[in-house]
Amino acid sequence: AKEKGRNQVQLFDAEMNTRAISLVKIENELRYALEQNQMELHYQPQFSLQDGRLAGVEALVRWNKPGVGLVYPGDFIPLAEKSGIIVPLGNWILETACRQLHAWQWAGFYNIRMAVNLSAPQFRQFSLAGNIADILRELALNPDLLELEITESMLMEDMDIAITTMTELNRLGMHLAIDDFGTGYSSLAYLKNFPVRRLKIDKSFVKDLASKSGDAVIVSSIINLAHNMGIAVIAEGIEYESQHQRLRQLGCDEGQGYYLARPMPATEMEKLLQQESSR
Ligand code: C2E
Ligand code: CA
Ligand code: CA
Ligand code: CA
Numbered sequence: 001a002k003e004k005g006r007n008q009v010q011l012f013d014a015e016m017n018t019r020a021i022s023l024v025k026i027e028n029e030l031r032y033a034l035e036q037n038q039m040e041l042h043y044q045p046q047f048s049l050q051d052g053r054l055a056g057v058e059a060l061v062r063w064n065k066p067g068v069g070l071v072y073p074g075d076f077i078p079l080a081e082k083s084g085i086i087v088p089l090g091n092w093i094l095e096t097a098c099r100q101l102h103a104w105q106w107a108g109f110y111n112i113r114m115a116v117n118l119s120a121p122q123f124r125q126f127s128l129a130g131n132i133a134d135i136l137r138e139l140a141l142n143p144d145l146l147e148l149e150i151t152e153s154m155l156m157e158d159m160d161i162a163i164t165t166m167t168e169l170n171r172l173g174m175h176l177a178i179d180d181f182g183t184g185y186s187s188l189a190y191l192k193n194f195p196v197r198r199l200k201i202d203k204s205f206v207k208d209l210a211s212k213s214g215d216a217v218i219v220s221s222i223i224n225l226a227h228n229m230g231i232a233v234i235a236e237g238i239e240y241e242s243q244h245q246r247l248r249q250l251g252c253d254e255g256q257g258y259y260l261a262r263p264m265p266a267t268e269m270e271k272l273l274q275q276e277s278s279r
Helices: 002-011 014-035 077-083 086-106 120-124 128-139 152-157 159-171 203-207 213-228 241-249 266-277
Strands: 039-048 054-065 069-071 113-117 146-151 175-181 198-201 232-235
Touching: 014 054, 014 077, 014 086, 039 086, 039 266, 054 086, 054 266, 077 086, 086 113, 086 120, 086 128, 086 146, 086 266, 120 152, 120 159, 128 159, 146 152, 152 159, 152 175, 159 175, 198 213, 203 213, 203 232, 203 241, 213 232
Parallel strands: 054 113, 113 146, 146 175, 175 198, 198 232
Antiparallel strands: 039 054, 054 069
C-alpha cells in the first residue's frame, strides 16, 4: 500500500501541486472571510422600461477585504466554485438576500423583487430547494418575490437535473431568470422545456444596440419570441440613454445598468426605496 501511495504522489507534477496548494489557501481565506463577516451584498436596481417604476434589485456579492478594500466577484467567485467554498458562500448569499428582502417588507416596501445569482455547483446540489425553503419558512417570506438567476450553460449541462431542480423551485413558489441570455448555446426553442419567468439579455447585445443594426434585430427577436412564450425580458448593462430608449422602443420590459443606477450598499438602496415610495 505504501508503494502504491508513493507511485501516486509521482503522478502529480510540481505545477499541479502548487495549484492545489494555492486553491486550499484561497479556500481557507474565503472561509475565514465568511466567518469574519467580510462578505457583503450590494443591490442594483431593476426598473420597468415602460413606466420607470423600480421593480426589483439584483444582489451582487462583494468581499470587503481588510487592507485591500472591495474585491469584486469576478476575482473570487470562480475560485470559490473550484474550491467548493461556493456552497457555504452561496448559502450565506441566499440567506442574506432573503433577510434583506424581509427587512424591506417590514419597512413597508412590499413589492420589491430580489434576484439572487446561483452558481453551477449550488444549482447541482440536491439540497438547494430544501435549503431555500427552510430560509423562506423561517422568515415567513413570500417566495413570489424571490428570483433565482441561472445561466444558460447551467441549464444545458445536465438538462434532466436542471428540469427537476427548476420544477422543484417553481413548485415552492420561486421564479427563475436566465442570466446572460444569448451568450450560451441554448436557443429559445429549448426554453419551452423550462419553467422560466424572465430572460436577461446579456450586456454584450445591449452594448452596440444604438449603433449596430444587427444587434437590434437579435434583441428584437429575443423580446418578441420570449413574449410569445409568456416570458418577461430584462436587459442588463444599459450605460447610455440611447440604449435605454431603443430597448423601450423594442418593447423590453425592464432594464438594469449604470445609466439607471449602480449597485449600492443596502443603506443607500433604502434611500432609493424611500424616494420611490413617496413619488
Ligand atoms: P452578472 O450576474 O451578469 O451581474 C452583472 C454584472 O454587471 C455585475 O458585476 C454588475 O455590477 C455589472 N453591471 C451592472 N450594470 C452595468 C453596466 O451598465 N455596464 C457594465 N459594463 N456592467 C454593469 P459584478 O457585481 O462585478 O458581478 C460580476 C459577476 O459575478 C456577475 O455577473 C455574476 O456572474 C457573479 N456574481 C456576482 N454576485 C454573485 C453572487 O452573489 N453569487 C454568484 N454565484 N455569482 C455572483
Ligand atoms: Ca446576474
Ligand atoms: Ca448577467
Ligand atoms: Ca455574467
